[in-house]
Amino acid sequence: MKNQRVLLVQFYGLILFCFCRSMFAAENQGEELFENEIRPLLIEKCSECHTGAQKSGGLSVESREQLLKGGDSGPAINLAEPRQSLLLHAVQRTGELEMPPEEPLSQRELTAFKSWLMLKAPWPVTTGRILSPSARRVQNHWSFQPVTKPIPPQPSSNATIRNPIDQFVSRQLDQAGLVQAKEADKRTLIRRAFYTLTGLPPSPERVARFVANEDPEAYDKLIDELLDSPHYGEHWARHWLDVARYSDTKGYVYAREERFWVHAWTYRDWVVRSLNEDMPYDRFLKLQIAADQVDDKRESDLAAMGFLTLGRRFLGVPWEIIDDRIDTLCRATLGLTVGCARCHDHKYDPIPTADYYSLYGVFASSREQLVPIPHAETLPEFEQELTKRRTALNERLQSARRESSQRVRDRIQDYLQAQTELEKYPAQGFDQVFSKEDLLPAFVRRWQYYLHQAERQQDRIFVAWRLYRAIPDDEFSTRSPDVTARLQELGAEQINPLVRARFQTSPASFAEVIQRYASLFQEIHHRKDSPTAESGDNQ
Numbered sequence: 001m002k003n004q005r006v007l008l009v010q011f012y013g014l015i016l017f018c019f020c021r022s023m024f025a026a027e028n029q030g031e032e033l034f035e036n037e038i039r040p041l042l043i044e045k046c047s048e049c050h051t052g053a054q055k056s057g058g059l060s061v062e063s064r065e066q067l068l069k070g071g072d073s074g075p076a077i078n079l080a081e082p083r084q085s086l087l088l089h090a091v092q093r094t095g096e097l098e099m100p101p102e103e104p105l106s107q108r109e110l111t112a113f114k115s116w117l118m119l120k121a122p123w124p125v126t127t128g129r130i131l132s133p134s135a136r137r138v139q140n141h142w143s144f145q146p147v148t149k150p151i152p153p154q155p156s157s158n159a160t161i162r163n164p165i166d167q168f169v170s171r172q173l174d175q176a177g178l179v180q181a182k183e184a185d186k187r188t189l190i191r192r193a194f195y196t197l198t199g200l201p202p203s204p205e206r207v208a209r210f211v212a213n214e215d216p217e218a219y220d221k222l223i224d225e226l227l228d229s230p231h232y233g234e235h236w237a238r239h240w241l242d243v244a245r246y247s248d249t250k251g252y253v254y255a256r257e258e259r260f261w262v263h264a265w266t267y268r269d270w271v272v273r274s275l276n277e278d279m280p281y282d283r284f285l286k287l288q289i290a291a292d293q294v295d296d297k298r299e300s301d302l303a304a305m306g307f308l309t310l311g312r313r314f315l316g317v318p319w320e321i322i323d324d325r326i327d328t329l330c331r332a333t334l335g336l337t338v339g340c341a342r343c344h345d346h347k348y349d350p351i352p353t354a355d356y357y358s359l360y361g362v363f364a365s366s367r368e369q370l371v372p373i374p375h376a377e378t379l380p381e382f383e384q385e386l387t388k389r390r391t392a393l394n395e396r397l398q399s400a401r402r403e404s405s406q407r408v409r410d411r412i413q414d415y416l417q418a419q420t421e422l423e424k425y426p427a428q429g430f431d432q433v434f435s436k437e438d439l440l441p442a443f444v445r446r447w448q449y450y451l452h453q454a455e456r457q458q459d460r461i462f463v464a465w466r467l468y469r470a471i472p473d474d475e476f477s478t479r480s481p482d483v484t485a486r487l488q489e490l491g492a493e494q495i496n497p498l499v500r501a502r503f504q505t506s507p508a509s510f511a512e513v514i515q516r517y518a519s520l521f522q523e524i525h526h527r528k529d530s531p532t533a534e535s536g537d538n539q
Helices: 002-050 064-069 086-092 107-118 133-140 164-175 186-198 204-212 218-227 230-243 264-276 281-293 299-309 318-334 353-364 380-410 412-420 441-456 463-469 473-489 497-502 510-529
Strands: none
Touching: 002 107, 086 107, 186 204, 186 218, 186 230, 218 230, 230 264, 230 318, 264 299, 281 299, 281 318, 299 318, 318 353, 380 412, 380 510, 412 441, 412 510, 441 463, 463 473, 463 497, 463 510, 497 510
């Protein structure tokens, strides 16, 4: 009988074990199905209309509780009868609701939904609310974790402990089965300290004084001395300057661009000074990102913005320059690369494309400004030579401007014609080499802006341009006379009399409109330069 009872207990125990094991297996299977199949489907197919403020039909898919609660049509999940769940009918499109509305789910996706519901819609407690892939990565990414103060481990009994750091070193040595190395002699110690903190070797005299010093706090005092040394900031600033991709020159430059960074050394010296002054890290970053917006900045703190401006120029391509600044900023402050988000949501780091272009907008709406170094002391000889060079430069610039302006006036018809084919003249002409015979895109675009403003302000000179330009090319010959008659009816307060006189007859094409405007402007220009010019000609 005793053996029978033992066997019976073992039998029931085996049944209970198998039941629990199958229950745990089903639970694990459900959670795995949710994470691998259901969560991505809810995010990709449902979250746009059924999360946050966007709760179409009153339904939210943000949590299991919200699905059980349902929306205007009732609970989305029926745990008692999973096959009767409104959610299943909607995705199978067997009822009044058909979800997602644009494109039906694939057969594999439908099978996954049905299997999940048959398992009573498991939803891992640890994940709580539904999150996008980027949001989940944010929760786990190392650079977003809060800083915690570690608890020093208990050192081994034979370890020499002089400060809390030694306790961590001792633990790693114990785990590796190693013992502490012999303590360095004073001559070795001072050389290590000097090289580590200043990058420079100690002088023989300084080594001799330290070796002969019997003060038990001699080493601590040595460290304080080195931290107070200006060489400390010079040595450690190099590491940050590498992060900020600092350089004195731009490398390859385009055409006549200056290859030296103006005032680059002021940024380098600012970083050195900040370290030597023990500037708090948050302020150190803030000044480099937006010193011009910080109220309590010192005048010299503007040099900190070299962090953003001392980057690659990419032959003047603005979007590449901005991309370099975004990449540098995020690498330095977040420990992340964000360049992938320029084209798509980042595949590995939690950076969506929307965030990238939000930051892009900040940089695109900012501009660089070259300012003098505050309180810079200069020699009289320097000031004299600087004045001489500035005068010579201004004379050359004035001559070049007069020559360029004359070329533009001589080709006024070509610049007006360019307004009908703006696609040939990119707003950024960084990738073109121009000769004196070329039309300059910058001037073409200035004409475009001027004509746009003239239209908004109902300018009297360009009223004919505006009305003729509105006629489609294939209807110009038939509608041109009506516009001409309308122009002749306008008063002097609405149209310049010289323009009205120029359009007493109807032009056959818009090219003729351009020719008439160009000839009028040329005549007025010659009259203005003529000694017999009358004041009334320049109306």
